Amino acid sequence: MNRLVIENAHIVPVVGDEIPSGHIVVEGDRITAVGPGAAGAVPEGAERVDAAGCLATPGLVNTHHHLYQWASQGVTPDGTLFEWLVASYRLWAGMDAEVVSGAATAGLAWLARSGCTTSTDHHYIFPKGRGDLFDAEIEAARRVGLRFHPCRGSMDRGRSQGGLPPDDVVEEMDEVLQATDDAIRKYHDPSFGSMLRIAVAPCSPFSVSGELMTRSAELARSHGVRLHTHIAETADEDEHCREQFGVLPVEYLDRLGWLGPDVWLAHCVHLTDKDVARFAETGTGTAHCPSSNGRLGAGIARVSDLLRAGAPVGLGVDGAASSEMTPLAGEIRMAMLMQRARYGPRALTARQALEMATLGGARCLGREAEIGSLEPGKLADVALWRLGGYHAAIDDPVVAFAYGQTPPLARLLVGGRTVVADGELRTVSDAEAAEQGARAHRLLTSGDHS
Numbered sequence: 001m002n003r004l005v006i007e008n009a010h011i012v013p014v015v016g017d018e019i020p021s022g023h024i025v026v027e028g029d030r031i032t033a034v035g036p037g038a039a040g041a042v043p044e045g046a047e048r049v050d051a052a053g054c055l056a057t058p059g060l061v062n063t064h065h066h067l068y069q070w071a072s073q074g075v076t077p078d079g080t081l082f083e084w085l086v087a088s089y090r091l092w093a094g095m096d097a098e099v100v101s102g103a104a105t106a107g108l109a110w111l112a113r114s115g116c117t118t119s120t121d122h123h124y125i126f127p128k129g130r131g132d133l134f135d136a137e138i139e140a141a142r143r144v145g146l147r148f149h150p151c152r153g154s155m156d157r158g159r160s161q162g163g164l165p166p167d168d169v170v171e172e173m174d175e176v177l178q179a180t181d182d183a184i185r186k187y188h189d190p191s192f193g194s195m196l197r198i199a200v201a202p203c204s205p206f207s208v209s210g211e212l213m214t215r216s217a218e219l220a221r222s223h224g225v226r227l228h229t230h231i232a233e234t235a236d237e238d239e240h241c242r243e244q245f246g247v248l249p250v251e252y253l254d255r256l257g258w259l260g261p262d263v264w265l266a267h268c269v270h271l272t273d274k275d276v277a278r279f280a281e282t283g284t285g286t287a288h289c290p291s292s293n294g295r296l297g298a299g300i301a302r303v304s305d306l307l308r309a310g311a312p313v314g315l316g317v318d319g320a321a322s323s324e325m326t327p328l329a330g331e332i333r334m335a336m337l338m339q340r341a342r343y344g345p346r347a348l349t350a351r352q353a354l355e356m357a358t359l360g361g362a363r364c365l366g367r368e369a370e371i372g373s374l375e376p377g378k379l380a381d382v383a384l385w386r387l388g389g390y391h392a393a394i395d396d397p398v399v400a401f402a403y404g405q406t407p408p409l410a411r412l413l414v415g416g417r418t419v420v421a422d423g424e425l426r427t428v429s430d431a432e433a434a435e436q437g438a439r440a441h442r443l444l445t446s447g448d449h450s
């Protein structure tokens with residue numbers, strides 16, 4: 001059983017007041033105490049961690065990713081979303097379980113290195129006869145040691161049906177629904193402290209039929225699992241939805257029964273005032289991915305408006321091929337800067353951005369009772385950031401953490417287990433994860449693995 005006592009840290013519990021010098025006690029996979037000064041009762045045999053000079057935050061939650069894209073980074077570096085997708089589909093059609101395993105290992109290791117303790121993944125391409133891709137990424141998450149929410153994605157609307165992807169990378173609707181049902185039955189663990197939960201995630205309005213969207217929602221709701229998709233990412237998508245469906249993207253989703261407290265949506269860049277109000281009244285979550293939105297020139301999401309309206313907002317790095325090498329902690333800074341560039345210097349504070357990266361993400365995943373803040377009874381997902389050295393020139397530890405380059409991790413705990421210590425992975429090795437990612441890239445781009 002894990003037993004740790006962290007002392008002398010500046011603690012930002014996210015819920016409740018900050019503690020300038022305090023302690024966190026961990027027993028098993030839970031936090032049992034958080035408070036000022038030294039720990040009162042120290043569990044027998046506990047490891048004592050002197051966190052003087054460290055900032056303690058909840059582990060970060062990544063609400064949107066496509067791990068397989070680690071293998072196709074750097075493709076179409078200057079294209080729009082649709083140009084980039086069309087070029088990437090050809091490459092992705094050749095992926096197999098080996099590519100996914102290597103890409104997911106590197107992608108998850110990279111997330112852990114920037115303080116992530118819970119990650120989603122949205123996998124929506126399943127080329128036939130190339131092994132069990134979904135299982136490959138679940139196994140990678142087990143090895144790296146992160147809490148994982150893989151979303152069984154899908155596409156059934158190829159070019160011949162007015163969609164964007166070529167016909168040979170889409171699936172039939174019935175096989176999608178069967179495979180999704182199977183994945184939920186096989187893997188989904190709804191228990192408190194779960195390391196693995198499944199969500200249902202048709203890819204986007206321009207690659208999925210309305211019927212698959214509706215039936216996916218029915219399937220998810222019959223199992224009590226969550227729903228996820230991409231929406232309102234670019235102006236091209238607005239145009240596509242107007243032409244094909246006669247309405248804007250969010251109105252289209254609303255019509256399909258796809259807004260609600262069990263739904264979180266990636267991007268949400270192009271929202272009307274009515275959309276913002278609908279997100280708030282239905283409790284629909286947003287996965288904000290500022291680096292990816294910048295990389296593809298998609299625009300700047302209305303995050304401060306969504307937060308003001310009371311809608312859940314989390315942060316996401318998005319697939320590695322549309323935001324190469326993006327560290328999750330760096331998205332705190334990126335989110336803050338992009339909101340301020342558009343709405344002024346008070347649009348999003350460092351503390352609000354940190355809350356988005358933790359409790360906001362937990363709300364998107366329906367796990368705010370378990371993760372996202374440092375409180376007794378919650379899971380021991382904790383990041384300790386080392387603020388000495390160059391960072392010591394800034395007094396406010398949250399400003400030091402959020403404004404410049406992210407400080408190194410002294411420790412990252414997932415359910416009390418050490419995943420990163422002194423900036424290095426302790427589950428798989430950094431060298432192994434990096435090599436697996438590079439190998440996945442070589443396999444996918446050389447096409448000699450099939």
Ligand SMILES: [Zn+2]
Pocket residue numbers: 064065066122230266318319
């Ligand atoms: Zn995405």
